[in-house]
Amino acid sequence: MAKRITVCAGIDTGKRKLDVAIDGNCEQLQVENTAEGYKVLLEWLRRHKVKRIGIEASGGYEQPVVVELRRKRFVVVVFQPAQVRAYAKFHLQRAKNDKIDAALIAACTAAVKKIHPAPDPRLQLFAEHLTLIEQIGEDVTLYKNRLETCRDPRIQKVWKEEIARLAKRERGELKALVAAIREHRDLAQRLDLIYSVGGAGLPTAVAILVRMPEIGQLSREQVAALAGLAPYDDDSGEQVGIRHIDGGRKRLRRALYTAALPASFRWNPQLIALYKRLRAAGKEHKRCLIACARKLLIFVNSVVARGTPWQDEPPPSAIIAPTG
Structure with missing residues (x-):
């Protein structure tokens, strides 16, 4: 039996225009980034039997068309610009314009192996x-x-x-x-679980709920990486570099880092102990706060996964060896 091929398209988003390409097909489309343009786009995608569409995040200009495509039951993959640039660099593609970018995004979309559910x-x-x-x-x-x-x-x-x-x-x-x-009852319950964690004030709890819909469904390593709080090695050969954080969701990371200071000095006994232990080991103040922010998020993730409010002692799954 012949293997079914998923037809993939890519959209390069501009403030006023959308350039669209299909992977493996030279035909392209340009439409207005408006409700009227979306009607033309949808008809064109259906005519070409497109099932999956990739689009690069573009300062919010992509959001209306993403909402419309998902409403019409298309599978939409939203890429960060760094992902598309890395894909182009890997394929030694240096030329760049809107049409080329649309074709590149289409190829990038076809290469995706795992499709994550659309956000709430x-x-x-x-x-x-x-x-x-x-x-x-x-x-x-x-x-x-x-x-x-x-x-x-x-x-x-x-x-x-x-x-x-x-x-x-x-x-x-x-x-x-x-x-x-x-x-929304389900969101209210999740917010209360997050807010129950010592050190997660209401602004921080809201930020975690809204900025990380996956909370409670991923491992502690995954949530730390998504927030940009995971420490990465920087070693090569005999050289051992300082571990550092990179990437992630900037606004969420900022909210957690802001919460880490009062949490690790006043509100959360586990974070207070962690901060003191790291400082005693010679770690810099900022690196200690990053470690506390990471552990605060891990505590929240465990509480939401467990479905019961925070207690004075963290759940076993949230206890980790501190890292600088």
């Missing part, structure tokens, strides 16, 4: 709201930095008023986001 669409909407809250927090930090270097009392008053206004908005938006999450 509810969390995608919450992610936009969470980004707003995080950006407001970044603005607060900006104004605080300006306040520190300002000597004019009148201007100081301006910055203080802006800080108070934004901080109030930040609290209000977080409250609204939590209320929206709690309208």
